[in-house]
Amino acid sequence: MELIEQLLQYTLSGLSTGAIYALIGLGFAIIYNSTSIINFAQGEFVMLGGMLTLFFHVTLGLYLPLAVVLAIAAATAVGALFERLAISPLKDAEPIILVIITIGGSILIRGVAMLLWGKDTHALPMFSGDDPIILLGAAIMPQNIWIFGVTLIIITANRLFFHHSVSGKAMRACSFNRIASRLVGIDVKRMILFSFIISSAMGAVAGIIIAPLTMTSYDVGVMLGLKGFCAAIIGGMSTGMGTVAGGLIVGVLESLGAGLISSGYKDAIAFIILLVILLIRPQGLFGKGEAERV
Amino acid sequence: MKRELMKFLVFAAAVLTAPLFLKGGYIVNVLVFVGIYTILAVALNLLLGLAGQISLGQAAFFGLGAYISGVLTATYAANPWVAMVIAVIAVGAIAFALGFPILKLKGHYLAMATLGMGIIVYIIFNETVDITGGPSGLSGIPNLSIGGIVFNTDMKNYYLVWSFVIVTILLSVNLSQSRIGRALRAIHDSEVAARILGVNVRLLKVQIFTVSGIFSALAGSLYAHTVQFISPASFGFNVSIELLTMVIIGGLGSIYGSFLGAAILTLLPELFRTFQDYDIVVYGTVLIVMTMFMPGGLVRGVPLLARSLLVRVKAGLSSEKSV
Amino acid sequence: MLKKIIIKSICIFSLLLVFTVNSWSQEPIKIGGLFAVTGPPSFLGEPERNTANMMVDQINKTGGIKGRKLKLVFYDTQGDATKAVQAATRLIKEDRVSAIIGPSTTGETMAVIPVVENAGIPLISCAAGIKITEPVKKWVFKTAQNDSLAVERIYDHLRKRNLHSVAILTVSDGFGASGREQLKLRARDSGITIVADEIYGPNDTDMTAQLVKIRGSKAQAIICWGTNPGPAKVARNAKQLGLSLPLYMSHGVSSKKFIELAGDAAEGITLPSGRVIVANVLAKSDPQKKSLLAFVNDYKNHYRVEGDHFGGHAWDAVMLLKSAIERGDGSPASIRNELENTRNFKGIGGIFNFTPQDHAGLTKDAFVLVTVKNREWMLVK
Numbered sequence: 002m003e004l005i006e007q008l009l010q011y012t013l014s015g016l017s018t019g020a021i022y023a024l025i026g027l028g029f030a031i032i033y034n035s036t037s038i039i040n041f042a043q044g045e046f047v048m049l050g051g052m053l054t055l056f057f058h059v060t061l062g063l064y065l066p067l068a069v070v071l072a073i074a075a076a077t078a079v080g081a082l083f084e085r086l087a088i089s090p091l092k093d094a095e096p097i098i099l100v101i102i103t104i105g106g107s108i109l110i111r112g113v114a115m116l117l118w119g120k121d122t123h124a125l126p127m128f129s130g131d132d133p134i135i136l137l138g139a140a141i142m143p144q145n146i147w148i149f150g151v152t153l154i155i156i157t158a159n160r161l162f163f164h165h166s167v168s169g170k171a172m173r174a175c176s177f178n179r180i181a182s183r184l185v186g187i188d189v190k191r192m193i194l195f196s197f198i199i200s201s202a203m204g205a206v207a208g209i210i211i212a213p214l215t216m217t218s219y220d221v222g223v224m225l226g227l228k229g230f231c232a233a234i235i236g237g238m239s240t241g242m243g244t245v246a247g248g249l250i251v252g253v254l255e256s257l258g259a260g261l262i263s264s265g266y267k268d269a270i271a272f273i274i275l276l277v278i279l280l281i282r283p284q285g286l287f288g289k290g291e292a293e294r295v
Numbered sequence: 296m297k298r299e300l301m302k303f304l305v306f307a308a309a310v311l312t313a314p315l316f317l318k319g320g321y322i323v324n325v326l327v328f329v330g331i332y333t334i335l336a337v338a339l340n341l342l343l344g345l346a347g348q349i350s351l352g353q354a355a356f357f358g359l360g361a362y363i364s365g366v367l368t369a370t371y372a373a374n375p376w377v378a379m380v381i382a383v384i385a386v387g388a389i390a391f392a393l394g395f396p397i398l399k400l401k402g403h404y405l406a407m408a409t410l411g412m413g414i415i416v417y418i419i420f421n422e423t424v425d426i427t428g429g430p431s432g433l434s435g436i437p438n439l440s441i442g443g444i445v446f447n448t449d450m451k452n453y454y455l456v457w458s459f460v461i462v463t464i465l466l467s468v469n470l471s472q473s474r475i476g477r478a479l480r481a482i483h484d485s486e487v488a489a490r491i492l493g494v495n496v497r498l499l500k501v502q503i504f505t506v507s508g509i510f511s512a513l514a515g516s517l518y519a520h521t522v523q524f525i526s527p528a529s530f531g532f533n534v535s536i537e538l539l540t541m542v543i544i545g546g547l548g549s550i551y552g553s554f555l556g557a558a559i560l561t562l563l564p565e566l567f568r569t570f571q572d573y574d575i576v577v578y579g580t581v582l583i584v585m586t587m588f589m590p591g592g593l594v595r596g597v598p599l600l601a602r603s604l605l606v607r608v609k610a611g612l613s614s615e616k617s618v
Numbered sequence: 619m620l621k622k623i624i625i626k627s628i629c630i631f632s633l634l635l636v637f638t639v640n641s642w643s644q645e646p647i648k649i650g651g652l653f654a655v656t657g658p659p660s661f662l663g664e665p666e667r668n669t670a671n672m673m674v675d676q677i678n679k680t681g682g683i684k685g686r687k688l689k690l691v692f693y694d695t696q697g698d699a700t701k702a703v704q705a706a707t708r709l710i711k712e713d714r715v716s717a718i719i720g721p722s723t724t725g726e727t728m729a730v731i732p733v734v735e736n737a738g739i740p741l742i743s744c745a746a747g748i749k750i751t752e753p754v755k756k757w758v759f760k761t762a763q764n765d766s767l768a769v770e771r772i773y774d775h776l777r778k779r780n781l782h783s784v785a786i787l788t789v790s791d792g793f794g795a796s797g798r799e800q801l802k803l804r805a806r807d808s809g810i811t812i813v814a815d816e817i818y819g820p821n822d823t824d825m826t827a828q829l830v831k832i833r834g835s836k837a838q839a840i841i842c843w844g845t846n847p848g849p850a851k852v853a854r855n856a857k858q859l860g861l862s863l864p865l866y867m868s869h870g871v872s873s874k875k876f877i878e879l880a881g882d883a884a885e886g887i888t889l890p891s892g893r894v895i896v897a898n899v900l901a902k903s904d905p906q907k908k909s910l911l912a913f914v915n916d917y918k919n920h921y922r923v924e925g926d927h928f929g930g931h932a933w934d935a936v937m938l939l940k941s942a943i944e945r946g947d948g949s950p951a952s953i954r955n956e957l958e959n960t961r962n963f964k965g966i967g968g969i970f971n972f973t974p975q976d977h978a979g980l981t982k983d984a985f986v987l988v989t990v991k992n993r994e995w996m997l998v999k
Contacts, residue, residue: 014826109579122847133858215823224821259827265422265817272411324707524729
C-alpha cells in the first residue's frame with residue numbers, strides 16, 4: 002500500500018514538473034517549425050516572465066493580473082526586438098551561426114536581468130493559496146492545477162492557430178519550404194517575427210505560472226530551457242500533443258528515477274532518454290519520418 | 296603548400312620567442328590557458344569546420360582527459376606521462392565507440408545528442424564522488440616532469456603547453472591539406488555527393504570525431520597537470536559553448552583562426568575585469584555583434600573589413616576632391 | 619674607472635636601500651581579493667566583496683595600519699577554478715599583493731592553493747571545506763567555519779532529543795558534497811544512523827520525490843544541506859506533503875533570505891549558524907557581541923541590506939590581516955607568521971585561535987543553534 006501511495010506521489014509530482022517542461026518545449030517547437038532555428042534564448046524568456054512579474058507585482062506594487070499582462074507584453078517586446086535586431090538581418094546565414102547568435106542573446110538577456118534585478122532568488126506568491134490538495138493520499142499544489150490548465154489552453158490555442166487560421170497555416174508553410182512559401186506570396190520575414198513573438202510570449206507565460214512553485218532568479222532559464230528542449234525533441238518538435246507528451250514523459254521518469262533509483266542521477270535521466278530517442282527514432286516519439294533532403 | 300609552411304614557421308617562431316618580450320608576469324599564466332584552449336578549439340574546428348559536424352559536448356572529452364589523468368596520478372600515483380598516454384588512448388576509444396551511433400545524426404539532432412552526452416558526462420563527474428571527488432573536486436595532481444625539470448612555473452608550463460599546441464597545429468594543418476581533409480570537406484558540402492564519389496562517409500566522420508576527442512583529452516590532461524586541481528565545473532555545458540564560440544569567432548575551418556578565437560576569448564575577460572559586473576553583458580554583445588558582422592570569423596572578417604574601409608576612405612577622398 | 623664603478627655601486631646600493639625601506643613604510647599595503655561576485659556562488663562573493671571594500675575604507679579613514687594605507691585589489695572569479703587561478707597569479711605577479719583574501723568556494727580555493735604555496739603569499743580563504751586546512755598548508759588559512767562543526771552541532775541536538783535515525787538530503791555542488799561527507803563521517807561516533815541519503819540538483823524545481831522516499835524510510839528527522847534557493851523549496855515541499863519530521867538545515871541558509879523564500883514553511887526549522895543573524899538577541903556578556911553589532915550596523919548603513927555571515931567571513935579575514943600587519947612588518951612572510959600567532963581574536967565567525975597545527979582556528983562554539991519563530995531567527999537554548 003505504502004509503495005502504491007509513493008508511486009502515485011512520484012507520478013503526480015512528475016506530471017506537474019513535466020507540464021512545465023512541456024510548456025517551455027512548445028516555445029522551442031514553434032520557432033523551430035517556422036524558422037528551423039533552435040532558439041537557445043528560449044529559457045531566458047521563461048526567466049523574464051517570472052522576473053518581470055516579480056518586478057511589476059512586488060517592486061512596483063501593481064495588482065497581480067495587471068503585472069502578469071505587463072510582464073508578458075514586456076517579454077514579448079524583448080523577443081520581437083531580438084528577432085528584428087539579431088535574427089532578421091541575417092537572412093541566409095548557416096544554422097550554426099544562428100545558433101551562436103541565440104546563445105549570445107541568451108547570455109545578454111541574462112546579463113541585463115542580473116544588472117537590473119540583482120542575483121538573488123525571489124519567490125512569487127501562489128495564485129490560489131498554498132494549501133495542498135490531497136488526491137488519494139498524494140499531495141498536489143493548486144499552482145500545479147494552474148500549470149496543467151494553462152498548458153491545456155495553450156495547446157488548444159496553438160492547434161486552432163496553426164491549423165485553422167491563415168497566419169498559422171502560412172507559418173507552417175514557411176517551415177516546410179521557405180522558397181515555395183515566398184512564391185505563393187507569404188511574407189516569410191513577417192512569419193519569422195510572428196513565431197518569435199508567439200514563442201517569447203509563451204515562454205513568459207510559462208515563467209510566470211511556474212515562478213510561485215520554483216522561485217525565480219536571473220539564471221533559472223538555462224536548465225529549464227534545456228529540459229524544455231528535451232521535451233520538444235522527444236516529442237518530435239511538434240507544436241501540439243507530441244511535445245506535451247515529451248515533457249510529461251521526462252517529468253515522470255525523472256521523478257520516478259529520483260524516487261526509485263538515484264536522486265543524484267535525476268538530471269541525467271532527461272538526457273539519457275533524449276539520447277536513446279535520438280538514436281532509435283530521431284524524428285521523435287510522435288514525429289513522422291522526414292525524407293533526407295539532398 | 297609553401298605558404299602553409301611559411302605560416303606555420305612564423306607561428307612557431309612567434310610562440311617560441313613571445314616570452315622573451317613578456318618578462319614573466321601573469322600574462323604568461325594566461326597564455327598557458329590560451330594554449331590549452333587553442334588545442335581544444337582546433338580539435339572542435341576539425342570536426343565542425345572541416346567535416347561540418349557540430350558538437351555541443353566537446354567539454355566531455357576535455358573533462359574525461361583531465362579526470363583520467365588526474366585520478367591515475369593523484370589517487371593511484373601513476374607517472375603523469377603514462378597517465379596522459381592512457382587518458383588520450385582511453386578517450387580516443389570512447390569517442391570512437393560513441394561516434395558510430397551519434398554521428399548517424401545530422402544538424403540539430405547531432406547538436407542535441409552531443410549536448411546530452413556532455414551533460415551526462417558532467418553529471419557523472421559530479422556523482423562518482425568516490426572516484427572523482429565529486430563537486431568539491433580533485434586536488435593533489437602532480438606536475439609533469441622530464442628528467443630533473445618539473446613543470447611547476449608558468450614559464451615552464453608555457454613551453455610545455457605550447458610545444459603540444461605546435462604539434463597539434465602541425466598535425467591538423469597536415470590533415471586538412473591531405474586527401475582525408477579533402478574527403479572531409481566533401482562531406483561538409485554534401486554527404487551524398489561524397490558517398491557517390493566513393494568516400495566512406497560514416498567511417499571518416501567517426502575517425503575525425505575520434506581525432507577531435509584525442510586532442511581534447513590531451514588538452515584535458517595538460518590542464519590537470521598544470522592547474523593541479525580539477526572540478527566538474529570546469530567541464531560543463533558553458534565550456535562547450537565557449538569552445539564553439541572560439542571556433543566561430545576565429546573562423547570555421549581555419550586552424551589559425553581557432554588560435555585567434557581561443558586567444559581572444561581567454562584574454563577578453565582579462566580586459567573586462569574593469570567592467571566587473573558588466574562583463575557578462577559585454578560578452579553577450581560581443582558574441583552577437585561579431586557573429587553578425589563577421590560570420591566568416593576574424594580570419595576572413597578582418598581583411599574584408601579592412602578592404603571595405605579602404606574602399607570607403609578612397610571614395611571619401613575622391614568625393615572630397617570633387618568638392 | 620674603478621672609482622667610478624665604486625661610486626656608482628654605492629649610489630645604486632643606497633638607492634636600493636632607501637627605496638626598500640621607504641617602500642615598506644610609505645607605500646600602501648596591497649591585499650588581493652578573489653570573490654565570486656558573478657556566477658552561481660555570487661550569494662557568497664557579493665557580500666564578501668562588499669564587506670572587504672567597506673572594511674578597507676574604514677581602516678584607511680582611521681589612519682590605516684601603522685600609518686600605511688591598505689589597498690584592496692579585487693578580481694571576480696565567477697566561481698570558476700580556472701579563472702580563480704588566473705586571477706590569483708595576476709594578484710601575485712602583477713599587483714604584487716602581500717596577502718590574499720578569498721576565494722569564496724572550496725573548489726576555487728583548492729585550485730589556488732598550489733599558486734600561493736609556490737609564491738609564498740598568505741591566503742585567507744572564505745570557504746568552508748575542511749580540505750582547505752586539513753592537512754595544514756603553510757600559507758593557507760580560512761575564516762569560514764568547518765562544515766564538521768555544524769554537523770556536530772546538529773548531531774548533539776538530535777541526541778538531546780533522543781532521535782537516532784536521520785535522512786540526509788544534500789545538494790549536488792561543492793557545499794552539499796562536503797556537508798554530505800561530514801554528515802556520513804561523524805554519524806557513527808555520534809550514535810546516529812543515516813537511513814536515507816538523497817541528493818538534489820542546485821537548479822531542481824521540485825524535491826517531492828526525494829521527500830516521499832524519505833517519508834517511506836524510518837527516519838526520525840531530516841537534515842538538508844544546501845544554499846538558497848534549494849532548501850527553501852525542500853521546506854515548502856515538505857510542508858505540502860504534510861511531513862511532520864523535524865527538519866534541520868545547514869548554516870548555508872542562515873540569512874533572512876531563507877525565511878523570505880520559504881515563507882510559512884520555514885517555521886520551526888532548526889539550523890546551526892554563526893552569531894550574525896542573532897546578534898541583537900545575544901547576551902551582553904557574549905565576547906563576540908561587539909564585533910557582530912559593528913559589522914551588522916556598518917553593513918546596513920553602507921549597503922542598506924542586512925549583513926550575513928558570508929560577509930562576516932571577509933570581515934574576519936580583513937581584521938585578521940590588519941592585526942597580523944600591526945604586529946609585524948607587513949611583509950608576506952611576517953603576515954603569515956603573525957596570522958599563525960593569532961590568539962583569542964573575537965570575530966564574526968567565532969573566536970579564532972590559529973596554531974601551527976590548526977589554520978581554521980574555530981571550535982564548535984562558533985555555531986549556535988537557531989530556529990525560525992514568527993518569521994524571525996530565535997536562539998535555541
